[in-house]
Amino acid sequence: MKTERELILKHALVNAVEHNGKADTKAVLGKVIAEDPSVKSRIKEIIDEIKEAVKKVNSLSVEQQNKELNKMKVKIEKKGRKEEKYELPELPNAKLGKVITAFPPEPSKFPHLGHAKAALINFLYAKKYKGKFVLRFEDSNPAVAKKEYYQAILNGMKWLEIKWNKIDFLSNHLPEYYKTVDLLINGGEAYVCLCKQEEIKRKRAATEECEHRNYSKEKNLELWKKMLKQFKEGQATVRLKIDMTHLNALMRDPSIVRIIEASHPRTKNKYRVWPMYDFGTAMLDIWEKVTHRIRSKEFEMRKELQQYIQKLLGYSSPYITEIGRFNIRGVPSSGRIIREMIKNKELMGWDDPRLTTLIALKRRGFTPEGIKNFLISTGVTKTEALLNWEPLEAENRKIVDPIANRYFIVLNPKKISIEDAPKLKIVTAPLHPEFPKRGKRKIAVDVKNVYIESDDLKNFGGKEVRLMDLFNVRLDEKAVFTTKQMKIEMQKIQWVSELHTKIKIIMPDGSIASGIAEPSIKNVKVGEIVQFIRTGFAKLDKGEKGNLVFYFSHK
Numbered sequence: 001m002k003t004e005r006e007l008i009l010k011h012a013l014v015n016a017v018e019h020n021g022k023a024d025t026k027a028v029l030g031k032v033i034a035e036d037p038s039v040k041s042r043i044k045e046i047i048d049e050i051k052e053a054v055k056k057v058n059s060l061s062v063e064q065q066n067k068e069l070n071k072m073k074v075k076i077e078k079k080g081r082k083e084e085k086y087e088l089p090e091l092p093n094a095k096l097g098k099v100i101t102a103f104p105p106e107p108s109k110f111p112h113l114g115h116a117k118a119a120l121i122n123f124l125y126a127k128k129y130k131g132k133f134v135l136r137f138e139d140s141n142p143a144v145a146k147k148e149y150y151q152a153i154l155n156g157m158k159w160l161e162i163k164w165n166k167i168d169f170l171s172n173h174l175p176e177y178y179k180t181v182d183l184l185i186n187g188g189e190a191y192v193c194l195c196k197q198e199e200i201k202r203k204r205a206a207t208e209e210c211e212h213r214n215y216s217k218e219k220n221l222e223l224w225k226k227m228l229k230q231f232k233e234g235q236a237t238v239r240l241k242i243d244m245t246h247l248n249a250l251m252r253d254p255s256i257v258r259i260i261e262a263s264h265p266r267t268k269n270k271y272r273v274w275p276m277y278d279f280g281t282a283m284l285d286i287w288e289k290v291t292h293r294i295r296s297k298e299f300e301m302r303k304e305l306q307q308y309i310q311k312l313l314g315y316s317s318p319y320i321t322e323i324g325r326f327n328i329r330g331v332p333s334s335g336r337i338i339r340e341m342i343k344n345k346e347l348m349g350w351d352d353p354r355l356t357t358l359i360a361l362k363r364r365g366f367t368p369e370g371i372k373n374f375l376i377s378t379g380v381t382k383t384e385a386l387l388n389w390e391p392l393e394a395e396n397r398k399i400v401d402p403i404a405n406r407y408f409i410v411l412n413p414k415k416i417s418i419e420d421a422p423k424l425k426i427v428t429a430p431l432h433p434e435f436p437k438r439g440k441r442k443i444a445v446d447v448k449n450v451y452i453e454s455d456d457l458k459n460f461g462g463k464e465v466r467l468m469d470l471f472n473v474r475l476d477e478k479a480v481f482t483t484k485q486m487k488i489e490m491q492k493i494q495w496v497s498e499l500h501t502k503i504k505i506i507m508p509d510g511s512i513a514s515g516i517a518e519p520s521i522k523n524v525k526v527g528e529i530v531q532f533i534r535t536g537f538a539k540l541d542k543g544e545k546g547n548l549v550f551y552f553s554h555k
Helices: 004-018 025-035 037-058 062-071 113-128 147-159 174-186 197-205 217-229 277-287 297-312 335-343 358-364 368-377 390-400 454-460 519-523
Strands: 100-103 132-137 166-169 190-193 237-240 255-259 273-275 292-296 319-323 326-328 385-387 405-407 413-419 426-430 440-444 450-453 464-467 471-474 478-483 491-493 501-506 512-517 529-532 536-542 548-554
Touching (some): 004 025, 004 037, 004 062, 025 037, 100 113, 113 132, 113 326, 132 147, 147 358, 174 190, 174 217, 174 255, 174 273, 174 277, 190 217, 237 297, 255 277, 277 297, 358 536, 358 548, 368 390, 390 548, 413 454, 440 519, 450 454, 454 491, 501 519
Parallel strands (some): 100 132, 132 166, 292 319, 326 385, 405 529, 413 478, 464 491, 501 548
Antiparallel strands (some): 190 237, 237 255, 255 273, 426 440, 464 471, 529 536, 536 548
């Protein structure tokens, strides 16, 4: 028969192990009552004891929590990591084998989490209906498109295992766009406007028609030819003739092509007139035979114009629905802002740990599976959200916790010596406490030169603590050995001996933390994710000539 204290401790440990090392007082209370209903009448008496047990258990590492459960001969049934079973809502008019979706990034920056969600949802819908998924580069602005951005998008999609059936480029379709403009001008549906952009903007706001709106078809065709060969950037645009009093300002004679005098990464200087966004994407949806599009809510107001263009040219429109944008609090996502910050050296690059670009997340140790599980968990709704890092970190933690080997590091070392300690030169500790077959690591011991965290000496000085996988001491700058027997009540702290390896860690805020690690850290390979006990997960980024540089992932 377990005592009441043992019962409380058991449920505190179980709850902690099931929730990434952190037990919850209310949850533990519920489990205790469920096993022993007699305590329900004495809740006020036992709640303090539960709080104390939770506090002690939460001070342990997950490894130590598991060890304590093993000692109590308590086994937690492995539920196994369930693959996300989130069901995508059904698409209207979706027929098996006939659905074609698309993800159309502009190659003007490195892809981030927002891009990843749009790509993933469209890919999963194509997969759900056994259809096709098109990866389309809407590279209609040669002033911002760069080869490195094309490649970054391709690399990001491959890393997330998002597979496309077709890859397309807007820049492949310029002759088709030009023919369509000819058709629109000949039909009296479009005209060449010679107004400056500021004047166009002013007149649209005032619902005033442009003087060029009533030019003859012949005059417009003449001006159109000059656009293709003579006019300079900013001198002319082609605008649709719709309704300058329309309630939707986007429908007030929108521009559909403009001149950009810049070399294009793919076509060089072959073309100088490029489609505007709405014209460009509306026509590609038709030419690629796209049936369904799921895209960010920021494009919701543009749907009317794109469908108008498609109807005007005699085509039916694909089904389009929007999903709410989400941002991670405090993280810039605008390509213009990020480019400026990189230029001003406020960021280290597109892989700066403060960003949510895929290349930055990969470098920090986030996994494709963790990212996709997080993106799916945000749902397919129009609700916009400003999130913290925690939900993404929680999903990634589920993936990396079983694979990350454990190591001791000390970031703010304080040297202590230990009196009356057993004579030890080497101790062993498991690489991962839940997978003993993975092996052990060897840690050198020099009891006269042991390094611990400065805060641990400050917080636990004068108390008995456990030097993990070693022995217990009465902690002080001249600590005193007490026993080899570990006690559940005591604080466990990591340590590093005189024989150690220097490391650096790039932190999530871009700062650099220096520290020392146990010698076996040298066995870690570049790209490997590890867990620094009581510190968090990190990924080895560089390891030449003993110069170990890690990127911190998360707690």
